[in-house]
Amino acid sequence: MVWALPPVALLTLFFLYPLALVVQQSFRPDGGGPSIQPYTEVFASQAFRQALWTTVWLALASTAGCLALGFLLALVIAFVPFPGAKAVARFVDVFLSFPSFLITLALLFVYGGVGMANGAWTGLTGAAQGPFQFLNTPWGVLLAEITYFTPFVMRPLLAAFSQLDTAQLEAAGSLGARAPRIVRTVILPEALPALAAGGSLVLVLCLNEFGIVLFTGAKGVTTLPMLVYGKAILESDYPGACVVAVVNVLISVGLYGLYRVVSRRAGA
Amino acid sequence: MLVHSRGARWALWAVFLVLFLPLFALPLLVVLGASFATHWSSVLPSGLTLANYRSATRGEALQALVTSLLTATGASLLALAAGTWAALAGAALEKRGKRVLDALFVLPVAVPSVVVGLSVLVAFSKPPLLLNGTRWIVILAHTVLVTAFAHQSVSAAITRLDPAYEQAAASLGARPSHVLWRVRLPLLLPSLTAAAGLCFALSMGELSATMMLYPPDWTPLPVLIYAATDRGALFTGSAVAVVLMAATLLVLFAVSRVRTRASYR
Numbered sequence A: 001m002v003w004a005l006p007p008v009a010l011l012t013l014f015f016l017y018p019l020a021l022v023v024q025q026s027f028r029p030d031g032g033g034p035s036i037q038p039y040t041e042v043f044a045s046q047a048f049r050q051a052l053w054t055t056v057w058l059a060l061a062s063t064a065g066c067l068a069l070g071f072l073l074a075l076v077i078a079f080v081p082f083p084g085a086k087a088v089a090r091f092v093d094v095f096l097s098f099p100s101f102l103i104t105l106a107l108l109f110v111y112g113g114v115g116m117a118n119g120a121w122t123g124l125t126g127a128a129q130g131p132f133q134f135l136n137t138p139w140g141v142l143l144a145e146i147t148y149f150t151p152f153v154m155r156p157l158l159a160a161f162s163q164l165d166t167a168q169l170e171a172a173g174s175l176g177a178r179a180p181r182i183v184r185t186v187i188l189p190e191a192l193p194a195l196a197a198g199g200s201l202v203l204v205l206c207l208n209e210f211g212i213v214l215f216t217g218a219k220g221v222t223t224l225p226m227l228v229y230g231k232a233i234l235e236s237d238y239p240g241a242c243v244v245a246v247v248n249v250l251i252s253v254g255l256y257g258l259y260r261v262v263s264r265r266a267g268a
Numbered sequence B: 001m002l003v004h005s006r007g008a009r010w011a012l013w014a015v016f017l018v019l020f021l022p023l024f025a026l027p028l029l030v031v032l033g034a035s036f037a038t039h040w041s042s043v044l045p046s047g048l049t050l051a052n053y054r055s056a057t058r059g060e061a062l063q064a065l066v067t068s069l070l071t072a073t074g075a076s077l078l079a080l081a082a083g084t085w086a087a088l089a090g091a092a093l094e095k096r097g098k099r100v101l102d103a104l105f106v107l108p109v110a111v112p113s114v115v116v117g118l119s120v121l122v123a124f125s126k127p128p129l130l131l132n133g134t135r136w137i138v139i140l141a142h143t144v145l146v147t148a149f150a151h152q153s154v155s156a157a158i159t160r161l162d163p164a165y166e167q168a169a170a171s172l173g174a175r176p177s178h179v180l181w182r183v184r185l186p187l188l189l190p191s192l193t194a195a196a197g198l199c200f201a202l203s204m205g206e207l208s209a210t211m212m213l214y215p216p217d218w219t220p221l222p223v224l225i226y227a228a229t230d231r232g233a234l235f236t237g238s239a240v241a242v243v244l245m246a247a248t249l250l251v252l253f254a255v256s257r258v259r260t261r262a263s264y265r
Helices: A002-026 A037-044 A046-079 A085-096 A101-111 A116-125 A138-162 A166-174 A179-208 A211-216 A224-234 A238-266 B006-034 B051-056 B059-092 B095-110 B113-123 B135-160 B163-171 B176-204 B208-213 B221-230 B234-263
Strands: none
Touching (some): A002 B113, A037 A046, A037 A238, A046 A179, A101 B234, A211 A224, A224 B113, B059 B095, B059 B135, B163 B176, B176 B234, B208 B221
16 A cells, blocks of 8 residues: 555646646636636637537547548458468557657648649649648548547457457358358457447547648648647736636546446456 | 468468558658659659758758657657556455555556546646746646556566565565665566656657647657648658657667666576
């Protein structure tokens, strides 16, 4: 019991206490006493509502995309293996150790105003402008988030699939079940815990994602973390930044708590 | 084998490649290609050059690389020490205490890194602990962010540890400190190095909290990459990004060598 105290004390000093100060500051407009004025101001502002909505729908859509894509890719790697499938699985692990903003940087070259795709199009058709102009819209952020976070779904899925007894698949197959039916009735139920765990982790990470949105540099795409950064660093409006931070923390910690419960149920 | 017909199998593999290559392999290749180029306005980059690397390995870029390496090394060592201590102490607690400790230590994963940056900024910009404007505030924030991952992977490894070894050592009269140093930590070494590698990689790529905190004389690589792309120097930015990836991979590789040597013991 005594041995647990030093790390907990450090955590309290460097993480919990600063977080408490953020909450305290959010109730204290500049130089004044405690009041809920910062909250009413922030909640009333159009920018906040827009950012909240953008953050939530982007996170939900990215998670859905990652789940669908990750399930399909993991399915092929695990059950229809091809030469090099192992290397692909290892590549996925390497992918996880790179920062997220690299994806946006790469997309700038692929779909940017004068990038690969548009350059190829204008070269082929002689048009003045290429058709790919979505990079500065939420769709560009969505593409980048799905790309970056899909491996986070694939890893637990591959782990779950490696424990699945292939005899079940053979039995189902020899009894006449076709592949879609085997996937639906045998593989999917086994994969559900891993899907739930991976999906909720990705949801939280998407809600908190900052690098991808910052690198996109689009004025139209503001998420809650971007708003925290903008208010604190660019506008020096600390009470406002703290209010947005509190809202963001409540949403993501709530969801992460759910994730922990789900993954403990699943035994993952 | 899920799909028996040869044609269906090939069709599936084609779908896999069509999804996998553009989404996952292409971004990395594109950054690599751009780092050697000066123009990219058609399918392939043009104006091949090494000039981007020359500017990515000297002056402020070199400084940023050193900054990133020092920050990541410092943060991952501190996080490893704190995370391992917490995991070892947690394993000795009864069930409810362990659950509370685990929940406390994973909390930094769930809290947005931007908010961790903001909270550190709010808390340490005034005495008694005035860290704002120094390098220590960046290292501190990185440590807070990666400790959760160190704690998670070490405590997962502890639950897999075979208790027979330490029981045998203790029954032969070894003191608890001796058991810890000579039995448990050596057995945990592979997962400790893996955790250190993970923390290092995360800290090397950390951008969100760093953007809130970095002082002008302590600019890590991700911030430099952002500054380069923000002013339109995409090709220099790519070269710096390749340097970042290469440095991360090199350290991860070195760390994994330590792991294989230890696991033969």
